Amino acid sequence: MSSQSDSGVPMLQMRGITKHFPGVLASDQVDFDVRAGEVHTLLGENGAGKSTLMKILYGLYQQDEGDILLHGKPVSLTSPANAIAHGIGMIHQHFMLVPTLTVAENVSLGLKSTRGVLSDLKTVSKRITELSRTFGLHVYPDEYVWQLSVGERQRVEIIKALYRDASILILDEPTAVLTPSEVDDISLSSENLLMMDAVLCSSLIN
Numbered sequence: 453m454s455s456q457s458d459s460g461v462p463m464l465q466m467r468g469i470t471k472h473f474p475g476v477l478a479s480d481q482v483d484f485d486v487r488a489g490e491v492h493t494l495l496g497e498n499g500a501g502k503s504t505l506m507k508i509l510y511g512l513y514q515q516d517e518g519d520i521l522l523h524g525k526p527v528s529l530t531s532p533a534n535a536i537a538h539g540i541g542m543i544h545q546h547f548m549l550v551p552t553l554t555v556a557e558n559v560s561l562g563l564k565s566t567r568g569v570l571s572d573l574k575t576v577s578k579r580i581t582e583l584s585r586t587f588g589l590h591v592y593p594d595e596y597v598w599q600l601s602v603g604e605r606q607r608v609e610i611i612k613a614l615y616r617d618a619s620i621l622i623l624d625e626p627t628a629v630l631t632p633s634e635v636d637d638i639s640l641s642s643e644n645l646l647m648m649d650a651v652l653c654s655s656l657i658n
């Protein structure tokens with residue numbers, strides 16, 4: 453997964469990003485560059501605007517002012533589908549999985565190629581197993597999500613983003629929902645996540 457840009461242009465540039473909500477300036481002229489191979493952590497107290505900035509990058513919110521450039525080219529990220537098409541994946545503070553479905557079924561939800569569901573699920577399962585091995589995530593396609601711990605569910609979300617060819621992975625407060633031992637698991641697997649082109653995390657400080 454290497455897409456080192458030869459020109460030295462950052463893979464992602466956020467320029468002067470401003471976002472207002474009624475009565476709140478959530479993001480004030482934020483500049484933020486990411487180069488291939490980097491891992492960034494956004495630190496800030498409750499309400500500092502971390503999630504807002506990441507949601508803008510994932511197309512969930514639109515900025516009032518400012519530009520986003522990918523590989524030097526301005527992009528308009530108008531929806532998560534659009535962000536995913538540009539190689540941006542996001543793991544939310546609150547997970548978006550369907551507990552009554554298996555891991556493979558969850559990963560296949562929303563994939564364009566899901567036509568013959570059964571044969572597709574086989575393909576999906578195989579790729580999940582490969583990604584799980586590559587990134588050291590210990591995710592198994594046939595398990596039901598309701599049977600998984602919160603930490604395991606988070607890794608399913610990561611696999612879901614990797615499956616969609618995310619080259620920039622956004623993790624919104626990845627440790628907020630985890631137990632201490634699950635936090636240790638995640639910090640181990642973040643070595644594997646360095647294989648991603650870039651990882652952005654947000655983290656709460658009090």
Ligand SMILES: Nc1ncnc2c1ncn2[C@@H]1O[C@H](COP(=O)(O)OP(=O)(O)OP(=O)(O)O)[C@@H](O)[C@H]1O
Pocket residue numbers: 473474476477478496497498499500501502503504505656
């Ligand atoms: N959809 C929304 N509608 C109105 N106000 C919002 C919305 N989303 C965020 N805000 C406000 O914008 C500000 C920044 O919120 P944001 O969620 O980005 O902060 P955060 O740094 O992620 O905080 P936390 O650590 O609590 O997750 C806060 O004042 C919040 O109340």
Ligand SMILES: [Mg+2]
Pocket residue numbers: 502503504545624625
């Ligand atoms: Mg937040």
